[in-house]
Amino acid sequence: MRNKYGVAFCISIFVILQVWFSYITFQSPYIGIYLELTPQQQWVINELDQESASMKLDVKVGDIVKQVDGRLPDAFPNVQKWRTVEQAHTLLISRGGDEHKIDVNINSTAIYDVVPLVEEFVCLFMAVFLFGKMRRSPSARLLAAVFLTMTIIYTSLGASVRGDTVGKIVITSMMMVLPIVFFHFLIVFFKEKGNLNLPSRILKYLYAIAIVGFCIRCLLLYPSIAYTIHSYNGSVTLGFFISVTLFNLCVLTIMYFKVRKEKSYVSSIVKNVWLSLFISFLPVISFSFLPQVIVGHWIIDAIYTNGFILLFPISFAYLIASNQLYDIGLVFRRFLFAGLLAILPASLFTGAYAFLFRHVVDEKQILFVFVGSMLLISTVLYAAEYLTTRLEPFLFPRKFALQLALKKISKNLGTISSFRELKEIILLDIVGTLQVMGGAIVFQYKNETEIIYEGEIDTSEVKQLVNSSSLLDHPLYTCLEMNSHEEYTSYLIVTRKKTNTMLSNEERQWLQLITSYLEVSLENVHLIRKLTARLQQLASELPQETAANDILWFRKVMFELQEEERIRIASDLHDTTMQDLFFLKRRISSLADKSTMHQEDQVLLKNMNNFVEMINASLRQSCFELNPHLLKEVGLIQTLKMYLEKESYTTPFELEFDAGHSAVIETKDLLTKRHIFRIVQELLNNAKKHSQASKVNFRIMEKDNYFCLIYEDDGVGFRDRDEVHLEIGASGMGIEQMRSRVLHVGGRFELNTHNGNGTKFIITIPTEEVISA
Numbered sequence: 001m002r003n004k005y006g007v008a009f010c011i012s013i014f015v016i017l018q019v020w021f022s023y024i025t026f027q028s029p030y031i032g033i034y035l036e037l038t039p040q041q042q043w044v045i046n047e048l049d050q051e052s053a054s055m056k057l058d059v060k061v062g063d064i065v066k067q068v069d070g071r072l073p074d075a076f077p078n079v080q081k082w083r084t085v086e087q088a089h090t091l092l093i094s095r096g097g098d099e100h101k102i103d104v105n106i107n108s109t110a111i112y113d114v115v116p117l118v119e120e121f122v123c124l125f126m127a128v129f130l131f132g133k134m135r136r137s138p139s140a141r142l143l144a145a146v147f148l149t150m151t152i153i154y155t156s157l158g159a160s161v162r163g164d165t166v167g168k169i170v171i172t173s174m175m176m177v178l179p180i181v182f183f184h185f186l187i188v189f190f191k192e193k194g195n196l197n198l199p200s201r202i203l204k205y206l207y208a209i210a211i212v213g214f215c216i217r218c219l220l221l222y223p224s225i226a227y228t229i230h231s232y233n234g235s236v237t238l239g240f241f242i243s244v245t246l247f248n249l250c251v252l253t254i255m256y257f258k259v260r261k262e263k264s265y266v267s268s269i270v271k272n273v274w275l276s277l278f279i280s281f282l283p284v285i286s287f288s289f290l291p292q293v294i295v296g297h298w299i300i301d302a303i304y305t306n307g308f309i310l311l312f313p314i315s316f317a318y319l320i321a322s323n324q325l326y327d328i329g330l331v332f333r334r335f336l337f338a339g340l341l342a343i344l345p346a347s348l349f350t351g352a353y354a355f356l357f358r359h360v361v362d363e364k365q366i367l368f369v370f371v372g373s374m375l376l377i378s379t380v381l382y383a384a385e386y387l388t389t390r391l392e393p394f395l396f397p398r399k400f401a402l403q404l405a406l407k408k409i410s411k412n413l414g415t416i417s418s419f420r421e422l423k424e425i426i427l428l429d430i431v432g433t434l435q436v437m438g439g440a441i442v443f444q445y446k447n448e449t450e451i452i453y454e455g456e457i458d459t460s461e462v463k464q465l466v467n468s469s470s471l472l473d474h475p476l477y478t479c480l481e482m483n484s485h486e487e488y489t490s491y492l493i494v495t496r497k498k499t500n501t502m503l504s505n506e507e508r509q510w511l512q513l514i515t516s517y518l519e520v521s522l523e524n525v526h527l528i529r530k531l532t533a534r535l536q537q538l539a540s541e542l543p544q545e546t547a548a549n550d551i552l553w554f555r556k557v558m559f560e561l562q563e564e565e566r567i568r569i570a571s572d573l574h575d576t577t578m579q580d581l582f583f584l585k586r587r588i589s590s591l592a593d594k595s596t597m598h599q600e601d602q603v604l605l606k607n608m609n610n611f612v613e614m615i616n617a618s619l620r621q622s623c624f625e626l627n628p629h630l631l632k633e634v635g636l637i638q639t640l641k642m643y644l645e646k647e648s649y650t651t652p653f654e655l656e657f658d659a660g661h662s663a664v665i666e667t668k669d670l671l672t673k674r675h676i677f678r679i680v681q682e683l684l685n686n687a688k689k690h691s692q693a694s695k696v697n698f699r700i701m702e703k704d705n706y707f708c709l710i711y712e713d714d715g716v717g718f719r720d721r722d723e724v725h726l727e728i729g730a731s732g733m734g735i736e737q738m739r740s741r742v743l744h745v746g747g748r749f750e751l752n753t754h755n756g757n758g759t760k761f762i763i764t765i766p767t768e769e770v771i772s773a
Contacts, residue, residue: 018155021167024087025113025158029053031104032161033085035065035073043073045093051301056106059093066099067092078163081226086163113158115303119310120154123147126314139189146185146313149178165220168230172237173214179244180206186248186273194266196259198251206244213240238289245281249274280311335382342377349373402510405433409514413521417528419452422521427454430494430514434507439494441522442466445487457495466491478503480515483522490522563674570626573619581616585609621646628677635666636673637700640680644698647684653693653713655684660701664767675741676709676765682738683711683761691715691759702767707747711761717753738763 032052035043043065048054068076068088078086085091091102127147134140153174159167184203190196217233220226252274259267288302350370354361392400412425422441431439431454438455444466451459465474472479476496483490492515496502503511591597592605630639637659648655665673680698687696693715701708735751738761742749747765 014152017152017166017170021155021159021164024162024164024167028087028162029104029106030113030158030161031057031085031088033059033065035079035083035085037083043079051303053104053106057091057102057104058100059091059102060095062095064094065091066094077223080223081165081220082163082168082230083227084163086161115307116154116157119307120151122310122314123151123154127151137192139185139192142181142185142188143313146178146181149174149181150309150313153178165226168233169214169217169220172217172233173210175237176210176213176240177207179241179248180210182277183244183248183251186252189273190255190269194269196255196266196270198255209240213237235293238293242285242289242293245277245285248277252277276311280309283308335378338378338381339374341381342374346370346373346377399506402433402507405429406510406513410517413517416521416525419450419525419529422525423452423454426518426521427452430492430511431455434494434497434503434511435499436497436503437495439492441518442491442493443526444489444491455495457493462493478508478511480511482515482519483526488526492518566626570623573623573626578616578619578623581612581619585612585616588612625681628674631673631677632670636676637666639677640698640700643677643680644684651684651688651696653687653691654695656695656697658697658699660699664702665700665707665765668767672745672765675745679709679738679741679763686735687713687715693758705767707765707767709761709763709765711763712758713760714758717755717757717759 030049030052032049032054033045034047034049036046038044045059045061045063045065048059048061065073065079065085067073067090068079068085069090073079076085076088078084078088089104091104093100093102124147127144130140130144130147153171156167156171156174160171180203183198183206187198187200187203190198213236216229219229220233252270256267256270256274259270261267283300284302284305287300288298288305292298292302347370350366350373353369354366388395392403409426409429412429416422416425427439427441436455438453438457440451440453440457440459440462442452442462443450449463449466451462453459453462462477465477472481478494480492481489482492492511494503494511588605588609592602592609597605625643628639628643630642634642641657641659644655644657665676683698684696687693691713693713696713697711699708699710699712701710739749742763742765745765747763750762751759752762753759
């Protein structure tokens with residue numbers, strides 16, 4: 001609660017000061033007339049600020065000021081306190097014995113009004129941003145305090161130069177506090193980022209000196225002693241500012257020599273912080289503050305050099321926020337290089353400006369144009385990469401689209417493990433990005449050619465062209481060869497664009513880059529296929545039943561992976577394709593029910609709806625076969641009965657199913673039931689493909705603590721047992737994999753077949769002990 005009241009009090013003070021200083025700044029111009037009292041007790045103008053409104057008044061150095069706003073100069077507060085003429089409306093001066101009355105009704109130059117206002121806004125924005133976005137970071141909070149201190153300095157600048165006492169107290173006090181807060185920030189920053197300890201005990205003494213200085217400055221409120229204190233106030237403030245800043249640099253230098261041999265990121269941090277601090281404070285100290293302390297006037301007005309101080313906190317705010325703290329050296333080098341490149345164009349521009357306006361320009365204007373153009377060109381060059389990247393969607397839309405697609409494709413390449421994914425993830429993006437009619441990936445083996453295609457492309461023509469080796473130079477296709485070795489050669493082929501034009505050079509280069517990525521992925525997919533085939537062959541070519549337990553773990557893994565993939569595919573079909581068909585059916589029904597629809601169109605839409613329903617039913621059956629969820633709900637026997645009954649309507653033979661007495665099998669685990677269901681599925685599929693039977697019979701029974709599954713058909717049978725093994729390589733789940741499932745659950749597998757005499761399978765599984773998957 002105390003913290004909230006403290007924050008509210010500080011905000012209230014800041015708002016009051018902001019209102020007061022803004023009122024002083026915009027209520028009266030900065031006149032910039034400095035007086036001195038002669039031995040004859042006359043107030044004589046001894047200096048006119050070149051950037052002030054006095055340049056527009058009829059006053060000169062040496063004029064005697066008789067009255068200010070109708071009062072003697074001694075009675076005017078600003079003359080009494082500071083020996084300046086500010087916040088005045090009229091002057092009475094004497095020049096050569098003649099008296100002139102001057103009305104001060106002009107505006108001051110923008111340099112003392114606009115520039116501090118802009119710098120104040122930047123600092124206040126950064127302070128609020130850091131405190132709002134990164135308040136949990138102690139270093140970020142102190143950096144916000146640095147910006148807030150600078151905000152108060154810029155806020156009070158306008159009122160201070162106009163002779164406001166509160167403004168002078170605030171600006172000089174904050175000038176002493178600023179390097180102290182910088183040092184406090186460095187202590188916390190290095191502790192947080194690099195676990196380095198800077199001397200912190202001196203902080204309390206520095207803050208104590210700043211507080212004592214503030215108390216002494218409060219005596220400026222008393223006119224009788226104000227000028228005496230004011231005479232030393234500026235030099236003491238600037239001297240303290242320079243001393244503490246040099247102390248910061250010395251501490252960083254000592255620390256760098258301590259950690260430089262470590263060659264770690266910590267030494268890089270120290271070096272970069274030292275460089276940033278040096279560049280930020282060098283201009284204002286060397287060209288403004290130090291000459292003012294030593295000779296009484298600055299080489300370059302501080303209003304021009306103090307902006308460099310913003311470089312240090314702004315650069316660190318950016319680097320802390322973007323987590324690029326260790327790249328600050330790179331930032332400086334890039335900006336320095338941009339500055340070197342800007343010298344020539346800035347020199348040419350300044351020379352042209354000086355030549356064209358040689359009769360009306362002076363040295364200061366030429367210097368301003370040169371420095372301004374240097375900074376502007378350097379900033380543009382430095383930000384060119386960032387601006388080009390940000391504006392690329394508008395400046396180079398096609399290039400941006402290709403790069404975006406390249407990022408997406410390269411990201412998705414790591415997830416590809418099959419040819420189906422190669423088509424759905426990669427080929428689809430390539431066709432869509434290039435806006436071509438179609439595309440294909442061709443695998444040319446020694447004895448066959450395999451094509452994966454997307455869109456409109458003549459696969460038979462592509463196959464002929466690949467076999468004739470004339471595809472690479474074909475005028476209608478863009479063909480790029482990817483992998484080429486003994487086993488196969490792969491090509492990426494795209495047709496003409498939908499506008500019936502060929503690909504541009506930029507798109508061809510993009511396609512070549514894509515093929516360089518695809519080469520590795522295609523090789524991986526090929527190896528995965530080989531490995532999968534080999535694993536399936538190993539899973540099917542089991543050793544004799546007596547030794548089958550030796551690779552029990554391998555069969556378990558293979559079966560689990562198969563079931564997981566089937567469930568995934570079934571879920572995808574249910575959640576995507578079947579849902580799309582459902583909404584399509586509703587949409588067609590709503591169109592067909594409209595009264596304005598012609599009868600012929602309604603019949604056509606209803607036929608389309610029936611066709612969609614047929615597709616949906618087929619997909620529903622496929623999902624059931626992939627994931628027989630009814631095994632858990634109604635049991636094995638009822639599921640097999642429903643499955644075979646539905647299949648009997650589409651099989652080319654008579655299909656019978658006799659369940660018999662088999663209640664004990666329902667007490668077994670779900671994985672065992674799933675193995676039996678898969679065996680029945682494979683037996684029925686083989687019967688459809690190869691048996692040429694007129695009658696197929698499935699029988700289930702229990703006998704002597706054994707569950708028996710008997711399959712019989714009157715088909716062509718097998719010529720010999722070698723054909724059984726050939727079936728494995730063709731389907732990936734043949735007769736021997738069924739044997740593998742039976743052995744996995746502890747059963748026995750018998751096969752009786754003769755050429756022309758049908759086939760009979762007898763599968764027996766013990767009901768007392770079943771090995772679970």
